[in-house]
Every structure is written in structure tokens, then in C-alpha cells.
Amino acid sequence: MRDWNLDKEKLRLAVESTLENIAFCIVNEVEHATATPASEMVSSFISCTIGKSYKVAIALSIHEAYLDKIVSDLYPDAESIGEYLQDTLDEFINTVAGIFFRSIEYEIGAFQLSIPYHEHSAISESAVKYYFLLDDTHPLTITIS
Amino acid sequence: MKKIIIADDSSLARMFTSRCLSAGGFRNYEVTEAKDGQEVFALLMETTYDLVISDLNMPEMDGVELMTRISQTPQLQSVPVIIITSAGNEDQRKALVTMGAKAILSKPITPSDIAKAVGDLLDAEENGYA
Numbered sequence: 688m689r690d691w692n693l694d695k696e697k698l699r700l701a702v703e704s705t706l707e708n709i710a711f712c713i714v715n716e717v718e719h720a721t722a723t724p725a726s727e728m729v730s731s732f733i734s735c736t737i738g739k740s741y742k743v744a745i746a747l748s749i750h751e752a753y754l755d756k757i758v759s760d761l762y763p764d765a766e767s768i769g770e771y772l773q774d775t776l777d778e779f780i781n782t783v784a785g786i787f788f789r790s791i792e793y794e795i796g797a798f799q800l801s802i803p804y805h806e807h808s809a810i811s812e813s814a815v816k817y818y819f820l821l822d823d824t825h826p827l828t829i830t831i832s
Numbered sequence: 833m834k835k836i837i838i839a840d841d842s843s844l845a846r847m848f849t850s851r852c853l854s855a856g857g858f859r860n861y862e863v864t865e866a867k868d869g870q871e872v873f874a875l876l877m878e879t880t881y882d883l884v885i886s887d888l889n890m891p892e893m894d895g896v897e898l899m900t901r902i903s904q905t906p907q908l909q910s911v912p913v914i915i916i917t918s919a920g921n922e923d924q925r926k927a928l929v930t931m932g933a934k935a936i937l938s939k940p941i942t943p944s945d946i947a948k949a950v951g952d953l954l955d956a957e958e959n960g961y962a
Contacts, residue, residue, distance in 0.1 A: 704940065708940040708942065709844070709848060709940050761844065761847070762847075770843075771843060771844065774842055774843045774844055775844045777842060778842040778845050778848075781842070781889075781918045781939070782918050782940050784918065784919070785917070785918025785919040785938065785939055786918075786938075786939075786940075788919060789919065789938065792921055792922070796921075797921045797922075797924075798919065798921055799921075800889060800918060800919045802841070802889055802890075802891060
């Protein structure tokens, strides 16, 4: 099993590239999670099948108030942004996962990403987590398990 | 005016690709959006389009199946297809090119990515070597 702790830099680059290019957001990596209630975070999940059977799940979680802000900026003419919130998060994780797994493809070999999904069992304690901040207070978390 | 289909199950991805097309200098195009390959195929059977820009991983009908259907439909075989994908490993990319994809771009695309891909395609068409 791969030690995902070794890929921190590549994942950071994937998150930065995605958020900056698509949403013009600057993200900063931080060492620890913020004290944000889970109820204030929204998540999207994607799984990656490596080879024929090894599966990895990545979760992207963002503070819902900041996601509202991102989506409002992306769709300035929309009367209501509700329909775009999950779609935007799904596209973020889709792009992050693509950049990340392409960057390690020479090590892991052929891979296949799923379509993003929203129902997931509880993230295991052994999952590797990376923490970022969007501006000074709003967290973004990536989890690999 | 050239007609382009942009296909992706993500509303954001469709909007972003359209925005990149415009920022890349391609403003005199009529863009039609589609959510999956089935919608693209239905549109192609109704109206003549000059270009399809499609995601790979879509529900209902993905980019691979769409390309297969296009290649098997005589009246659609000349429609150029550019694939935009978040992943697409090397084997998949080679398979897509073999199936007829004119270019494969990785997300997140930039205006210059799309400008080069579409520009190269248009140059080739105008000079008879598409």
C-alpha cells in the first residue's frame, strides 16, 4: 500500500493549481485542522482505481460559506446559486484528483477516476489528511484513504 | 458562424471551457452545451456542428462511447472532437487518438490550451490536412 504522506507536495500543487486556475482562489497549506464544526463543511468524494483492483478514495471538504462565495463569484448573474454548489465542488475534486494522479502515474501506473459522489462512510482514522486555508479563516481539507 | 458543442456533466466545466474559448480569441462561435454523450449525439444527428469539445468521464454516455458512435456514423465522421479530461492515463490517450480525437487536453485547461488546440484544427481544416 502506498504511503500517501510522501505525496504531500504533489497534492498541494494539485489543490493550488485547481483553485487558482478555476476559481482564482489562493490556498495556503497549514499544519493543523481549524476548529471548524463538521456541519459547516461540505464535501465531495472521488475514488481512483489503480491497476485492476486497488482503490483509493479522496475527499475534498470546504467551508460552506466560502464555497458560497466562490460560486457567487463564478456565477455573478445567477439568481440562485444553490444548484451550482455541489457541482462546483465536484469539479474541483475531479480536477484535483486528475492532476494529482497524473503527477504520480509513472509510479502507480494506469488509473481510472470515478465520477464524483456524495455519500460516503465515515473517513477512517488512518486516512491521510491535508489542511489548507482559503483566506485567513476558511478551511479546505483533502483526505486520502 | 461556427457551431461548437461543449459537453461535460459539470456545469462549471462547461462554463469554464466556454470562457476559455472566448478568452482564447474564439468569440464568433455559437456554443451549445450538453450534459453527456447522449445529448451530444442527439444534437449532432439534428444539426451540423463544426467542433465537439467533450469531457471523457460522463454519465449515460462517456467520451469513449461518444467517439465510438461518431466514428460508426458516416455523416458524423468528419466532425472533429477535442477531449478535455481530468485524468486520462497514457493508454487511454493513445486509444482516444486512435479513435479519432484531434486533441486531448488536461484539466484545468487555459485559454492558450484551447486556443492552440482549436487554432491548429482550424488551420488544418482550412489548409486541407485535418
